[in-house]
Amino acid sequence: MLEGLPPNDATHVMRVAAPRIPAQRIADLISESFDPAEVAVANFEQAEDDWVVEVFAGAAFDAEMLRELVEAAAGPAIAATVTFGDVEEKDWVAASLEGLVPVTVGPFVVHGAHDRAKVGPNRVGIEIEAALAFGTGHHGTTQGCLHAIVDAARRGRPRHVLDVGTGTGVLAIAAERRFHTKVVGSDIDVVAVRTARANARANRAPGVLMLHAAGAEARALRDNGPYDLILANILLPPLKRLARPLRALLAPGGRIVLSGLLTSQAPAALAAYRAQGLRLVSRRNIEGWTTLTLAVRAQRPHRHVAS
Structure with missing residues (x-):
């Protein structure tokens, strides 16, 4: 799942790993808390029940605020594993589509x-x-x-x-x-x-x-x-x-x-x-x-x- 595309000038990224449901809650809460034109949230699976949430922005994050959001969604243990870094150059559209598999409902x-x-x-x-x-x-x-x-x-x-x-x-x-x-x-x-x-x-x-x-x-x-x-x-x-x-x-x-x-x-x-x-x-x-x-x-x- 990706709500919004990373801003063209994205230079900062937050990452955190969690099981699927806590990861989804983290992604949902963060995406609801920011303007999607400025912050994009990606949630993708690395292995069975091993998911990663990435948050992209063009300005430096408020680290304390993001950790508080992660803690509210998934608890203090997962919040303690949050990391922040710089964004590497990559094809954002291609990257965003990698995790979007078809969804079938009826x-x-x-x-x-x-x-x-x-x-x-x-x-x-x-x-x-x-x-x-x-x-x-x-x-x-x-x-x-x-x-x-x-x-x-x-x-x-x-x-x-x-x-x-x-x-x-x-x-x-x-x-x-x-x-x-x-x-x-x-x-x-x-x-x-x-x-x-x-x-x-x-x-x-x-x-x-x-x-x-x-x-x-x-x-x-x-x-x-x-x-x-x-x-x-x-x-x-x-x-x-x-x-x-x-x-x-x-x-x-x-x-x-x-x-x-x-x-x-x-x-x-x-x-x-x-x-x-x-x-x-x-x-x-x-x-x-x-x-x-x-x-x-x-x-x-x-x-x-x-x-």
Whole structure:
């Protein structure tokens, strides 16, 4: 996994080794704590359950702050092994792609251009390159949302879909390719919107409309709604703030998928949406991250989907 590409003038690197799940938590926490245009985080496997996290920047790190983040994510023993160094010259794009193997979720195969030939017949290939936006398909939150799209397809074909915080656009593209319907993707980050638009064109998803919008109350989102399926793969604080406006955008009988949540954060997100009259339909846990599917009125008993 690589969230962002190393800055062109990257001169500093932080490295730490850890088992897979702690390494992923370290990478996630650091990537959430910095501007992706200034700091890039790579997480890759060296051997079985032996992973390395590398953090790149063009300015010297605050070593104490980074050690504190590593300790918060993985404990003091691993934080004590953090090292800092200078960056050697290398082909950053090639290096970033080495660790991005194709990810398969149901019919979807999310891959980079270097693995285009590996997409088998009867699969829905979605080509996403590492970029300055979140969403290569490798993160548990993205995979959870892809599973939710597969689940939604079993219920029927939603007429309108909204992907809030679209990042690279991978979820919006997946929904358009699966449902062959109108999909709106939005993001507060103009770089993400440009990236998502380019990805939608590259993946021949003409039904995707990418909008630059702050939050869920933008007029353009209301004008294109209401939505039968809303995807929101962001973080807990904005998810809680969006509970009321997302509920207002939901069509009768529609569903909302929430992700970007550590398993421990799921109850707080659920409480915010229950206050808006929504009920839990299903929960999926993947590598310490939780994806929730909610509806105004649950049509079947709550079920737990094992990861």
